[in-house]
Amino acid sequence: MGKTWELDFYSKPILDENGKKLWEVLICESLCQPCSPETTGFRYSKYYPSTEVNSIALGQAIEEAIAEAGEPPTQIRFFRRQMNNMITKACKDLGMASKPSRRTLTLLSWLEERSQQVYPHEPGYDEAAAKSTSVKMESLPPQRLPDALIGQKWAFVSLEAEAFADFNEWEIGFGEAFPILGDKSLVPDLSPNSSIPGLIIFSSRALPMAAWISGIELAFLRFDGKEQPRLILETGPNESWILANINDRKTQKEAEGFEAAKTKASGVHFLAVQSDPNSESFAGFWLLREVELA
Known part of the structure; x- marks a missing residue:
């Protein structure tokens, strides 16, 4: 399977000589990969004046990134829905697949790093603008899962962070994880004994359920305690599904304990699908993280 890239093209809190915001293309190899394969950690960045913000310039940047990486990605994820048309066109013109997604965890980690360590040291840095760059994404009302995908049972569980070190050796039908320990960790606050909460769904149709879940661009799980308490699965750029009432x-x-544990683990949690509680394999297993978009 080829690699996934994550992409952003947006204005920065940096003003040029004309007092206009600079824009920046950021492209990175996703560390959210099926079964955590070896990754190069490829990154590409380039500033643009506001007068050059268009799909042509973006397409050229993607071509430059491919030349530097030595190979094209299988797909490109991006989280800014307001840039959907431009990013989609640039990728389509290059014959590349792209999709809006909130599973751009490598990119968000990099954006946070650049916001703290790079942009403040650039000429023209605008501190006031930097404080108003976060993006709030509102989800659509949650949909009901198709009947065939409703699990017979489910359970809250937890694993220590160090248990994910050998994730790529687990017997998993469909899955995706990202590093939470070590040099490439996307969550520097975690320690090996940090407790990672999760939800396991048990179903006689475990494999079809896992296949369906793998195709909906997972974001994160959350507990909604308002009105009718329920578990919500957030997916895609703004979709959500009712996992259970x-x-x-x-x-x-x-x-409520799951939510508290998730907060303590910096938003990290997991979703798993098994045929029954005695199974030693997973039809599906996804490491997730609820994080505020940058």
Whole structure:
């Protein structure tokens, strides 16, 4: 399987000599890969004046990135829906697949790093503008899962962070993970014994369910305690699905504990699918992270 890239093309809190914001193309190899294969950690960045912000310039930047990386990606993920038309056109003109996604965790980590270590040292840095660059993405009302994809049982569980070190050796039908420990970690606050909460869904149709989940661009799980308490699966750029309605206080307390543990783990958690509790393999396993978009 080829590699996934994550891309951003947006204005920065840096003013040029005319007082206009500079724009920047950021392209990085995603560390969110199936079964955590070896990655090069490829990165590409380039500033642009606002007068050169168009799909042609973006296409040229992607071509430059491909030349530097030595090979094209299989797909490109991006999270800014307001840039959808430009990014989609640039990729389409190059014959490349692109998709809006909130699973751009490598890019978001890099953006945070650049916001702290790079942009403040650039000539023309505008501190006031830097404080107003976060993006709030509102999800659409959650949809009901297709009947064939509703699990017979589910359970809240947890694993220590160090358990994911050999993720690529697990027996998994469909899955994706990212480094949470070591030099390439996207979550520097975690330690080997940090508790990572998760949800396991048990279903007699585990493999079809995992296949469906793998195609909807997972973002994160959350507990919605308003009105009817329920577990929500956030996917794509703004879609969401009702995984389960919670009808008893005991399970609601477990869901609240899941949210608290997720917060303590810097948003990291997981979703797994198995045929039954005694299975030693997973039809699907995804490491997720709820993170504020930059």
